[in-house]
Amino acid sequence: MRIPPSWQGKLRLPVIVSPMFLISGPDLVVESCNAGVVGTFPALNQRTTQGYADWLDEIEGRRASPGAPFGVNLVVHRSNPRLEADLAVTIDRKVPLVITSLGLNRDLIKAVHGYGGVVFHDVTNLRFAAKAAEADVDGLIAVTYGAGGHAGPWSPFAALHELRGIFEGTLLLGGAVSSGAHIAAARLMGADMVYMGTRFMATAQSMAVERQRRMLIAAKSADIVYTPAVSGVHGNFLRASLTEAGRDPDDLTPPSKLDFGATDAKAWRDLWAAGQGVGSIEDMPDVAELVDRLDADYRRASATL
Numbered sequence: 357m358r359i360p361p362s363w364q365g366k367l368r369l370p371v372i373v374s375p376m377f378l379i380s381g382p383d384l385v386v387e388s389c390n391a392g393v394v395g396t397f398p399a400l401n402q403r404t405t406q407g408y409a410d411w412l413d414e415i416e417g418r419r420a421s422p423g424a425p426f427g428v429n430l431v432v433h434r435s436n437p438r439l440e441a442d443l444a445v446t447i448d449r450k451v452p453l454v455i456t457s458l459g460l461n462r463d464l465i466k467a468v469h470g471y472g473g474v475v476f477h478d479v480t481n482l483r484f485a486a487k488a489a490e491a492d493v494d495g496l497i498a499v500t501y502g503a504g505g506h507a508g509p510w511s512p513f514a515a516l517h518e519l520r521g522i523f524e525g526t527l528l529l530g531g532a533v534s535s536g537a538h539i540a541a542a543r544l545m546g547a548d549m550v551y552m553g554t555r556f557m558a559t560a561q562s563m564a565v566e567r568q569r570r571m572l573i574a575a576k577s578a579d580i581v582y583t584p585a586v587s588g589v590h591g592n593f594l595r596a597s598l599t600e601a602g603r604d605p606d607d608l609t610p611p612s613k614l615d616f617g618a619t620d621a622k623a624w625r626d627l628w629a630a631g632q633g634v635g636s637i638e639d640m641p642d643v644a645e646l647v648d649r650l651d652a653d654y655r656r657a658s659a660t661l
């Protein structure tokens with residue numbers, strides 16, 4: 357397993373709990389790290405850079421030591437006016453992992469390496485992946501078919517094979533990973549770690565609202581719609597949330613300008629991202645309980661193989 361050298365011995369499972377807009381906060385991050393998996397959140401989940409800094413301080417204060425590392429997601433897109441200020445705070449607090457999405461920034465990568473942090477970049481196709489590999493990222497996250505939120509229309513088998521051909525660093529697989537057996541399968545397919553969002557959205561420590569929780573439990577994979585209509589980039593959403601918000605889930609018209617929540621969180625507040633893994637969600641355990649289950653299942657599945 358290729359993981360960053362500074363993470364050796366700190367992980368119970370090769371899992372990153374992926375950053376989720378309006379869903380991941382200090383509780384989810386701290387409980388994930390304390391359970392032995394990497395916890396993350398998007399900087400934009402706080403409305404100001406000062407609020408973001410406060411969360412980082414809270415997480416540092418509450419995290420058990422030694423625990424798993426934690427990370428933040430920075431949206432590297434010109435629609436994000438906070439990137440520069442949030443990056444300055446990230447550097448000041450020496451956040452161990454920075455996950456970049458929707459754009460690549462070489463200065464950011466250099467700056468994070470400068471304080472000993474690592475940068476993982478999420479990709480939905482090989483072209484973007486090749487650019488990121490050249491830019492010296494430490495990890496590539498293949499966000500494949502069925503992943504919650506923005507997702508690529510590519511098969512996990514094809515993605516991992518092609519990525520391993522061009523990249524020596526840590527490879528992660530995201531997209532409907534829901535059980536310990538799935539983690540074992542991902543490793544067998546060539547991933548070093550997995551990236552899990554939707555399954556952790558259905559935990560006591562996420563910021564999901566009650567209606568969203570009920571929808572997650574009720575939904576099956578067929579209730580997920582893949583559409584560019586929410587942000588302008590193709591992603592997976594709960595069909596019922598679009599219908600309840602008065603939208604036609606089959607209308608594929610993207611918004612007039614790209615919207616990733618940096619300037620307007622409203623769309624994301626009512627239209628709920630979720631991946632095809634919803635079909636495996638039956639309850640809302642504590643993160644610690646979920647990680648226990650994943651661990652037992654991972655060991656059982658690995659032994660069977």
Ligand SMILES: Cc1cc2nc3c(=O)[nH]c(=O)nc-3n(C[C@H](O)[C@H](O)[C@H](O)COP(=O)(O)O)c2cc1C
Pocket residue numbers: 374375376377378379398429457478499502503504505506530531532533551552553554555557628629630631632633
């Ligand atoms: C509700 C929700 C919000 C998300 N918000 C973000 C985000 O702000 N930034 C980001 O990089 N990815 C975001 N994602 C994508 C996840 O980080 C990750 O790629 C995805 O959850 C993995 O697939 P899975 O949900 O099937 O496990 C979001 C996903 C969900 C379900």
